[in-house]
Amino acid sequence: DAEITQSPRHKITETGRQVTLACHQTWNHNNMFWYRQDLGHGLRLIHYSYGVQDTNKGEVSDGYSVSRSNTEDLPLTLESAASSQTSVYFCASSGLGAGVYEQYFGPGTRLTVT
Amino acid sequence: GEDVEQSLFLSVREGDSSVINCTYTDSSSTYLYWYKQEPGAGLQLLTYIFSNMDMKQDQRLTVLLNKKDKHLSLRIADTQTGDSAIYFCAESTGTASKLTFGTGTRLQVTL
Numbered sequence: 001d002a003e004i005t006q007s008p009r010h011k012i013t014e015t016g017r018q019v020t021l022a023c024h025q026t027w028n029h030n031n032m033f034w035y036r037q038d039l040g041h042g043l044r045l046i047h048y049s050y051g052v053q054d055t056n057k058g059e060v061s062d063g064y065s066v067s068r069s070n071t072e073d074l075p076l077t078l079e080s081a082a083s084s085q086t087s088v089y090f091c092a093s094s095g096l097g098a099g100v101y102e103q104y105f106g107p108g109t110r111l112t113v114t
Numbered sequence: 115g116e117d118v119e120q121s122l123f124l125s126v127r128e129g130d131s132s133v134i135n136c137t138y139t140d141s142s143s144t145y146l147y148w149y150k151q152e153p154g155a156g157l158q159l160l161t162y163i164f165s166n167m168d169m170k171q172d173q174r175l176t177v178l179l180n181k182k183d184k185h186l187s188l189r190i191a192d193t194q195t196g197d198s199a200i201y202f203c204a205e206s207t208g209t210a211s212k213l214t215f216g217t218g219t220r221l222q223v224t225l
Contacts, residue, residue: 042202042217043157090156094211100145100164101211105156109186
């Protein structure tokens, strides 16, 4: 069965360190997304990609970067982790099914920056 | 700009109906979605409605859309303890699949 996975599921890091969160999907979807989830804010879009070599900034992209070298993976990098980036991060991919785009979510990565 | 709002919390008794409400501001929304998030998990798509529809029913779920007031609701009939979760509404404006999510409503089902 097709799926979307994230690793690690939990991560604790120190302020100033570079951190990369992995996202891998086997849906063969062109569209991939990274969100962060914080209490009171719902899900906010960080970066997204509509295909290989394509990346776009979302509403909260400062301090984050992504790269898309193949269809399956969209790693999210925190260049210099800050305490404000403590959050739960979700990756999603989407494809066109029955005339509507459906987003499929990974299980999330809980990141703590100390 | 795009903005999607929901109330934060709803408590219902098992067997009653739940109604979760959502308002959005982007009149060019093409599809509106409801997602469910169980504890410790990612979001799962529950249902969606196209913006030219007023209502959609799917088993225990009924979605109502008032496009004039930009109001979306999700009714869950015969609510069960397994329905306890956070429910997110989301809108898309037709460009590929980028979604804007609401803040989420936590549904608590009591016995």
